[in-house]
Amino acid sequence: MSYVDEVFDLVVAKNPAQPEFHQAVKEVLESLRVVIEANEEKYRKDALLERLVTPERQLLFRVPWVDDKGQVQVNNGFRVQFNSAIGPYKGGLRLHPSVNLGIIKFLGFEQIFKNSLTGLPIGGGKGGSDFDPKGKSDREVMAFCQSFITELHKYIGADTDVPAGDIGTGAREIGYMYGQYKRLTGLYEGVLTGKGLSYGGSLARTEATGYGLLYLTEEMLKCNGKDIAGKTVAISGSGNVAIYAAQKAQQLGAKVVTVSDSTGWIYDPEGIDVDLLKEVKEVKRARLTEYAAARKSAEYHEKKNGEHGVWNVKCDVALPCATQNELDLEDAKALVANGCFAVAEGANMPTTMEATEYLQKNGVLFCPGKAANAGGVATSALEMSQNSERLSWTFEEVDSKLKGIMVNIFHSLDDAAKQYGMAGNYVAGANIAGFLKVADAMQAQGIV
Numbered sequence: 001m002s003y004v005d006e007v008f009d010l011v012v013a014k015n016p017a018q019p020e021f022h023q024a025v026k027e028v029l030e031s032l033r034v035v036i037e038a039n040e041e042k043y044r045k046d047a048l049l050e051r052l053v054t055p056e057r058q059l060l061f062r063v064p065w066v067d068d069k070g071q072v073q074v075n076n077g078f079r080v081q082f083n084s085a086i087g088p089y090k091g092g093l094r095l096h097p098s099v100n101l102g103i104i105k106f107l108g109f110e111q112i113f114k115n116s117l118t119g120l121p122i123g124g125g126k127g128g129s130d131f132d133p134k135g136k137s138d139r140e141v142m143a144f145c146q147s148f149i150t151e152l153h154k155y156i157g158a159d160t161d162v163p164a165g166d167i168g169t170g171a172r173e174i175g176y177m178y179g180q181y182k183r184l185t186g187l188y189e190g191v192l193t194g195k196g197l198s199y200g201g202s203l204a205r206t207e208a209t210g211y212g213l214l215y216l217t218e219e220m221l222k223c224n225g226k227d228i229a230g231k232t233v234a235i236s237g238s239g240n241v242a243i244y245a246a247q248k249a250q251q252l253g254a255k256v257v258t259v260s261d262s263t264g265w266i267y268d269p270e271g272i273d274v275d276l277l278k279e280v281k282e283v284k285r286a287r288l289t290e291y292a293a294a295r296k297s298a299e300y301h302e303k304k305n306g307e308h309g310v311w312n313v314k315c316d317v318a319l320p321c322a323t324q325n326e327l328d329l330e331d332a333k334a335l336v337a338n339g340c341f342a343v344a345e346g347a348n349m350p351t352t353m354e355a356t357e358y359l360q361k362n363g364v365l366f367c368p369g370k371a372a373n374a375g376g377v378a379t380s381a382l383e384m385s386q387n388s389e390r391l392s393w394t395f396e397e398v399d400s401k402l403k404g405i406m407v408n409i410f411h412s413l414d415d416a417a418k419q420y421g422m423a424g425n426y427v428a429g430a431n432i433a434g435f436l437k438v439a440d441a442m443q444a445q446g447i448v
């Protein structure tokens with residue numbers, strides 16, 4: 001059996017009931033087959049792949065907190081410190097009831113390659129909890145965040161592990177966590193990114209993932225003889241990534257006609273009103289029904305029977321920005337039938353493997369999340385730099401660095417895909433380019 005297949009079987013056997021982690025590993029290993037086979041003897045002897053798929057450290061802990069009724073609640077806390085070959089562990093914290101160890105491991109594994117692609121010195125990690133911030137008071141969210149950091153602070157630091165936001169973790173949560181970290185350690189350091197601007201945050205970090213997604217998409221289209229201006233774009237999600245993806249798409253002259261959340265979706269043929277969306281989602285923390293109520297041109301659709309809705313709308317470009325496996329084979333068929341020619345992932349692993357293959361086979365330009373959404377973590381690394389030098393850069397400076405990073409990422413995938421005989425396969429390009437730097441650093445540092 002080939003080394004790649006052996007290691008994949010080992011991952012499934014050693015990590016039972018973690019389907020998302022298996023899926024993320026399978027996608028990467030399949031892409032690496034050609035690279036691994038060229039160096040199989042050496043990699044096998046050094047157990048390089050076994051080390052790559054095994055986290056350096058996994059922290060699982062209890063998070064007790066008191067709700068507004070005086071009742072004690074208990075959540076599970078996670079931090080997976082996956083790989084520190086090229087820098088301190090870096091990656092977000094997801095707060096969502098669906099969070100479990102397998103989900104955090106898939107996210108942490110993806111983060112290794114994503115962070116490598118940014119060209120910046122950051123290793124891979126991810127964490128979170130099955131705590132649901134939805135419907136909780138600010139005091140309850142604070143109580144949870146303080147308890148979470150009371151345990152996690154022992155294992156993180158500006159030069160060891162730097163968490164940030166993800167689903168359910170935004171500026172409010174990062175603020176409470178930062179305050180508790182500082183109180184416990186006495187350190188005013190860049191231990192978290194996505195901080196508020198008054199206490200060490202970076203301008204453009206809030207916008208970075210969505211803006212970066214569009215900078216990369218623009219470059220991918222340009223290199224394939226197309227232009228984002230004048231195109232119709234379907235977006236899923238209505239959180240941090242979706243909102244700023246919609247904003248930048250419109251600034252670049254495209255029309256965004258959909259957004260969604262976990263209960264429904266909006267079709268707005270006049271183009272999404274981003275200011276209204278921000279008011280509904282960032283200020284009121286309300287449902288999309290409020291967007292529809294305030295805007296005549298918008299249709300609201302409840303989600304039924306697990307369908308994803310937005311992918312049935314006619315569009316040129318689709319940007320999934322909500323969550324994993326939200327674009328399946330049926331959705332891919334609908335997109336192709338409606339003439340969609342490009343898909344770029346704002347979320348982590350939103351497209352199933354079958355859907356990805358279908359899109360690629362049908363000539364759709366497809367950029368995976370570990371490249372397309374890397375603008376968020378790249379700008380987090382820029383926040384770390386600013387914190388270390390005790391300076392802050394202007395919005396324009398950060399935004400122009402972000403744009404340069406996204407354009408470079410696209411070219412590194414494009415080049416790697418061509419070099420290994422898979423021109424246009426940006427999934428393979430991303431996995432190979434991300435892997436080569438990490439593998440080189442791991443080999444250079446010996447058996448650790």
Ligand code: NDP
Nearest residue numbers: 166167168237238239240241261262322323347348373376
């Ligand atoms: P937010 O919490 O701000 O928004 C998440 C959005 O996705 C909401 O609209 C939410 O709807 C929807 N959503 C979440 N879970 C589900 C689900 N299980 N089913 C359907 N809809 C769901 O998160 P972000 O925008 O930060 O993150 C979105 C995606 O982007 C995630 O995959 C994340 O890992 C990825 N990402 C985020 C980065 C960042 O910097 N924030 C960087 C790179 C990637 P509802 O409110 O109803 O739950």
Ligand code: 2IT
Nearest residue numbers: 091092164166376377380
């Ligand atoms: O998935 C991701 O890259 C993020 N949630 C952002 C991580 C970060 O450290 O900014």
